[in-house]
Amino acid sequence: MSAPTYDLGTLHGGLRLPANKSVSTRQPIINAPLPSQLVLPITQHVGDPAQPIIGIGERVLKGQLIAEMTGSLGAPVHASSSGKVIAIEPRPVSRRNGDNAPCIIIECDGKDEAIQAADAMPNFTEISPSSLLRAILQGGIVGLGGAVFPTAQKLMQARTCDIDQLLLNGVECESYISCDDMLMRERAGQVISGAQILMHALEIDKCLIAIESDKPEAIRALGGVLGEMDDSRITLKQVPTIYPSGGEDQLVQLVTNREVPSGGLPSDVGCLVQNVGTAAAIHDWIIDNQPLIARITTITGDGVANPINVRARIGTTIEDVITLAGGYTDRARQLIIGGPMTGKSVTTDRVPLVKSTNCILVSSETPSAEPEMPCIRCGDCASVCPVQLLPQQLFWYACADNEIKLREFGLIDCIECGCCDLVCPSHIPLTVNFRVAKGRIRELADEKARAVRARQRFEARNDRLEREKSERECELRNQKDLAKKAGPSAIAEILKRKQQKNEDDS
Amino acid sequence: MEFEHREAPFLSPQVSVSSLMLQVLAALIPAAMAHVWYFGPGFILNLLVAAVFAATGEALMLSLRSRKPASGLTDYSALVTAALLAFALPSLTPWWVTATGALFAVVVAKHLYGGLGFNMFNPAMAGYVVILVAFPMHLNLWVAPSMGDLDYQHLSILETLTFTLTGSLPDGVLFDAVSRATPLDVMKSGLNNARTVAEIRAAPIMGSFGGRGWEWIGNFTAIGGFWLLAKKVIRWHIPVGVGLGLLFPATIMYMIEPGSAASPGFHLFGGATILCAFFIATDPVSAATSPKGRLIYGLGIGFLIYCIRRWGSYADGVAFAVLLMNIAVPTIDYLTRPHIIGHNKNSGSGESDV
Incomplete structure (x- = not known):
């Protein structure tokens, strides 16, 4: 089965990047062994940090909730394996470079003992969409394409809009990254099942799975599962291999020919976009009762000996997984979390693999020797x-x-x-x-807002002073009026009284 | 293990200003060879003089502006300016004329406006216009193209060099003996003398379209231009714009009054049209930036070239047309801003919701 390519919108510009993907797709996904220690940041998502609910020294089991969601936007964190909580302390993480962030450290006991499962929901269609959403919220599931927006909240927001289709993003347009490709090849069933759960939760019956044309194996795998399932609501759509067609707004534009308004969301034009990895994670949680405690990550680049895709527990340090890719080569110069276009460079490999870590790129690339020149307006x-x-x-x-x-x-x-x-x-x-x-504009906007508040306070104070003054004047005037009303005889009497008093004093 | 920190993106550009400039220079080689073939070795001397003075002016200005001369010189932009200027000059040009043009181009038109990337006017054309106004005699007389049957006296390399250095011809050789007015000049003065186009085109220097020799230089220039297009160093908008902007009025006028309007082909292959379309107007710094803007910019240049040739007092109008359109660039850029994705098309691209 080949996916259709017709009926596509257009994407302006973009680049054909060197793919560099085949080096990491030669072997099937390797399951990373349990590390001796897990480092679990309490912020692995957009929104407020999760609140740890376990004490130091406490034993936790695989899948146990260890930090719960706080605030209106966020996601909980679960223990990726069984062991003892040995510390809750700041550790270097990849999201905020150079900065440390609070992490829960678990010393694994190697037993990988799972917590007594809550009720799985294999018959999710019998559950109401709103309870399904509440269930998804408990799974710690966030957007695995890299943006790590809490999935449940994204779905809830989308339900307030007029959504007509779900878009599963299998467009892995950055160079080197192949984790979604491998996921679709090996776990196509889970991806499709996740899509069905999402459609039920959103109460829609149209889903497009967008895949880049350079992933024929993934297209075959998904096509095969779709053929067996005979679910006519889901269609595959092949999109051209152009970076950045996998960007959320870009994908919407490419697949549906709708422009996401500036500052808006795809839901404003009737679409909800989810990464294929997120769909599979939803399946794992709803059907198999496993929260988001592991993910597939590509370890690649000419800085590692044997590029591969691994399925590793969240919280495993990069140092630990690099050995699975044969360790560093002599050419390793840079450690990049994410792809070569939008990834983040980190200075140490002792950072943990987190929910957003789709790729660990060890690159030999050194900064360009060419000096920066003035713009020649080539356009x-x-x-x-x-x-x-x-x-x-x-x-x-x-x-x-x-x-x-x-x-x-x-x-x-x-x-x-x-x-x-x-x-x-x-x-x-x-x-x-x-x-x-952009940072400066945000600062300026904040500054402006502060200035506006200050001005408002100042004006309010001025108004108050003005009001008090006019009230006083009014009072004075009233007294004078009263005196006037009383007539000249009364004034003369007052003056006389005053004079009398003066004389008494002297 | 510890690593260096860098900012995304981590891939480096595969292009550079110097490689673009070198490709432009390489693309000029066929035209340069044709030029030497038809008009003698004077072109090489002019190129050398222009290059030396442009590079000197560049180095001088860079050091005056406390920049490293090496970084500015290795972008080869001064050489491109020198080469374009050399193409505009008759092969017999005294060195001080060339030097004045090159120095004005680099020192005034380029660096006094802020250097590479900031010059509003095309430096080569600004330099050319200055010497065209200051030394009109020297720029209007070209040697006759060597076509075999056109029997004019040709100067040797040594004699050309002597002329370039001293401005004087060998004893006994008169200027009139070696030089001829250019086909565009002949056309202009012929029409001014109330002769018909057909009569003017009967002159021996006229070829199938433009002037003999000239049209072949045009062909070789176009080879380089198409190569630049293929290498994506330039885009099609400006060359097509210049061509259409010139051919459209030329065709209409030719249809209305074929007796007094030269054919579109004559305009296309005459003078510096093709050089302008591919190499002069495509200077990115002084051109419009958006595709639509570049088309308009090209159309404007083509149209102005026609107007100047037909109704102006100069035989060719390339330099003036380019400089005039340079002035219009900020407006063109402002009016041809593309629609930003996600912004309402009706409310204009400038409005933002945040």
Whole structure:
């Protein structure tokens, strides 16, 4: 079965990146052995940090809730294996570079003993969508494409909109990363099952699974499962292999020809996008009762000896999984969490693998020797920008710190895909400049908000003083009026009294 | 293990300004060879003089502006300016004329505006216009193309060199003996003298479309231009714009009054049209940036070239047309901003919701 490619929208610009994926897809997914220690950050998602609910020294079991969700946006954290909690302390993590973040440290006992399972819901169709959503919320499931937005909240938000289709994102458009490809090849059934659960939760009956054209094995695997299941609601859609077609808004545009409004969400145009890995994680939780405690990660790059995909427990340190890929080569220079276009460079491999870690790229690439030159206005950046921005103009305004023009030229719409950097003959680090400029705009906005509040306070105080003054004046006037009303004889009497008093005093 | 920290993206660009400039220079080689073939070795001397003075001016200005001269010189942009200027000059040009043009181009038109990337005007054309106005005599007389049957006296390399250095011809050789007006000049003065196009085109220097020799240089220039297009160093919008902008009025006028309007082919292959379309107007720094903007920019240049040739007092109008459209670039850029994805098309691309 081949997936159809017709009826696609268009994506402006983009790049054909060197794939570098086949090196890591030669072997099946390897299950990583249990590490001796697990490092579980309490913030592995967008939103508020989870609140640890276990004490130090306490024994925890695999799948046990160890930190619960707080606030309105967040996700719980579960123990990835059984063992003893030995510390809750700040440790280096990959999300905030250089910074430490609070983590729960578990010393594994190697028994991998699972907690007594709550009720699995293999017959999820009999459950109401809202209870299904509540169940998903308990599983600690977040968007596994890299954005780690809590899935349950995303679904709840989508249910308030007029959603007509679910889009499963199997478009792994970054170089090197192949974890979703391998997932679709080996766990196609779970992906489809996850899609069915999602459709039930959203009460919709249309799902498109978008896959890039360079993943024929994944297309075959999913096609095979779909053929067996005979679920006509789900269709596969092949999309061209162009970076960044896997970006959420870009995928919506490519597959449905709808433009996600600036500052809006795909749900504004009737779509809900979920990564295929997230769908499989939902299956694992709802059907098999396993919360999100493991994920597939690509370990690749010319800095490791034997690139592979591993399924590792969340909390395993990168140091531990690198050995599964044959360890570092002499050429290892950089450790990148994520892909080469949008990943984050970390300075140590003692950071844990977390829910968002789709790829560990060990690269030999050193910074370009070419010096940064002035922009020659060639416009190549604009021709590759998937949002149709004018990066050369934005760069100009970013240098000039011209906030008004930056807003007018859509800086906030920049998705930081990095395409413009890659085609710039002047080697200008445009994306970095835009990130900094966005930060400044946010700061300015905060500052402005503070200034507005201060002004409001000031004006309120002025108003109050003014009011008090006018009240006093009013009172005075009233007294005078009273005196006037009493007539000249009364005034004369008052004056006389005053005079009398003065004389008495002297 | 510890690692270095860097910011994404981690892939490096495969292009550089210097490689773009070198490709432009390489693409000029066929045209340069044709130029030497038809008009003698003077072109090489002009190129050398222009290159030396452009590079010197660049180094001087960079050091005055406290920049490293090496970084500016290795981008080869001064050489491209020098080469374009050399193409505009007659092969017999005294060195001080060339030097004035090269120095003005680099020092005034480029560096006084902020250097590479900031110059509003095309430096080569600005330099050319200055010497065209300052030394009109030297720029209007070209040697006759060597076509075999056109029997004019040709100077040797040594004699050309002597002329370049001193501005004087060998004893006994008169300027009129070696030089001829360009086909565009002949056309212009012929039409001014109320002769018909057909009569003018009967002159021996006229070829099938433009002037003899000239049209072949145009062909070789186009080879380089198409190569640049294939290498994606330039995009099609400006060359097509220049071509259409020139051919459209030329065709209409030719249909209305074939007696007094030269054919579209003559305009396309005459003068510097093809060089302009592929190499001069495509200078990214002084051109519009968006695809639509570049098409408009090209159309404007083509149209102005026609207007100047037909109704102006100069035989060719490339330099003036380019400089005039350079002025229009900020407006063109502003009016041709693309629609930002996610912004309502009706409310204009500038409005943001946040």
